[in-house]
Amino acid sequence: QVQLQESGPGLVKPSQTLSLTCTVSGGSISSGSYYWSWIRQPAGKGLEWIGRIYTSGSTNYNPSLKSRVTISVDTSKNQFSLKLSSVTAADTAVYYCARESMRKGAAAFDYWGQGTLVTVSS
């Protein structure tokens, strides 16, 4: 059974960089059949896709966040990571990592982490 677990600081100061890591267990991140994504959800609001990475290192980002987002992968550790720069209070949210079916147009996220709350505050 594939499991994903987010980790990282729960509090980030404004203008700094948010950094999170997702550790995948129960399967190899290098299996080649999936994308690995980050999705966030502000309290009481809907889901917002942040971006994805393939094990080759190729990435896609949400156009609204593209200038501030970097997603990377470390296949040796079976992990992928998110960096979001110049954060503001608007970036306060629960951040999820998820596995996405590698099928064009599908948007099928079949495994999710439990989510981690990141608060941006001084």
Add this chain to the structure above:
Amino acid sequence: QSVLTQPPSVSAAPGQKVTISCSGSSSNIGNNYVSWYQQLPGTAPKLLIYDNNKRPSGIPDRFSGSKSGTSATLGITGLQTGDEADYYCGTWDSSLSAGNVVFGGGTKLTVL
């Protein structure tokens, strides 16, 4: 403002049927597959439907999905109190960049 439009809330009695709509455009639903997610309070979303109408293993056949043109619908029959949750539709959108994922604003289901 979400790219995909869902009703904020729906309600029905236990045992009844409910449908949740998801409206989009040719740049998203019209030319891509739709997935549906159930989010119980305090938990991560769970995949209910993918490829418009397919159910992952373990999802009961009380849940169904359909797509027509630029709209999609999630149906739930035999409503149970445990179905009370937020439901989201999702798909790809190509209006700004290829492979961009968009979600609906979510629909809160109340089982009266």
